[in-house]
Amino acid sequence: MKQLVVYFSRVGENSVNGRIEIIKKGFTEILAEKISAKKGAAMFKIEPVEPYPSSYEECVKRSRKEDQDGGRVPYLHPLPNLDEYDVIYLGFPCWWRTYPRVVATFVNDYKFVGKTIYPFCTNEEGSLGLAEMELKGSARGAIIKPGFACKGSEVDNIDAALEAWLNK
Ligand SMILES: Cc1cc2nc3c(=O)[nH]c(=O)nc-3n(C[C@H](O)[C@H](O)[C@H](O)COP(=O)(O)O)c2cc1C
Incomplete structure (x- = not known):
């Protein structure tokens, strides 16, 4: 059974436990790498054509507008070989209680x-906020488990919980 980790993650300024910090490697990317390593899964990163601003405030502004518009947020590379995979781990930072619009665009583009x-x-x-419910409505044909x-700031300390989830 071939497995794939698909994820989006952002670097730059972010609010971490209520404080603005500069993030050099996104929290979701760190989690994606852990899952890939534990499962021997390939990785695919969703990269928006127009990268999100590294300013936290600007990113909040842009993503809020994208959420309100509900339109496509194009990404750079299509995924060429979804057919090869049976299991997909889909990762994202929670934005406005769900997945970012660029992830929604990706999900809408494929049949699962x-x-x-x-x-x-x-x-x-x-x-996960509303993400599981929204995925059930959007990811055509998929079984959503x-x-x-986890909190971004705790991503280095969640191995036991992650392992338990992966082994379920
Ligand atoms: C535009 C924006 C919206 C966010 N909305 C939420 C939210 O609704 N709920 C939440 O718990 N965290 C929210 N966050 C915090 C991120 O989910 C959190 O920092 C995440 O770990 C970032 O992952 P990344 O480093 O992979 O991008 C938001 C962050 C940004 C930049």
Whole structure:
């Protein structure tokens, strides 16, 4: 059974436990790498054509507008070989209680018939918010399994919980 980790993650200024910090490697990317290593899964990064601003305030502004518009946010590279994979770990930072529009665009672009999606996210609050419910409505044909969520700031200390989720 071939497995793939698909994820989006951002670098730059972010609010971490309520304080603005400069992030050099996104929290979701760190989690994506852990899952890939534990499962021997290939990785695919969703990269927006126009990168999100590294200014936290500007990023908040842009993403809020994208959320309100609900339109496509184009990404650079299409995924060439989704057919090869049965299991997809789909990772994202929680933005506005769900996945960012660039991830929604990716999900809308593919058919997932016969595939199982395990969502995972990092966030400030510790939950997947509306993401699982929204994925069930958007990822055509996929079986959506219960996801994994952790605070971005705790991503280095969640191996036991991650392992338990991956082994379920
Ligand atoms: C535009 C924006 C919106 C966010 N909205 C939420 C939110 O609704 N709930 C939450 O818990 N965290 C929210 N966060 C915090 C991120 O989910 C969190 O910092 C995450 O770990 C970042 O992951 P990354 O480093 O992979 O981009 C938001 C962050 C940004 C930049």
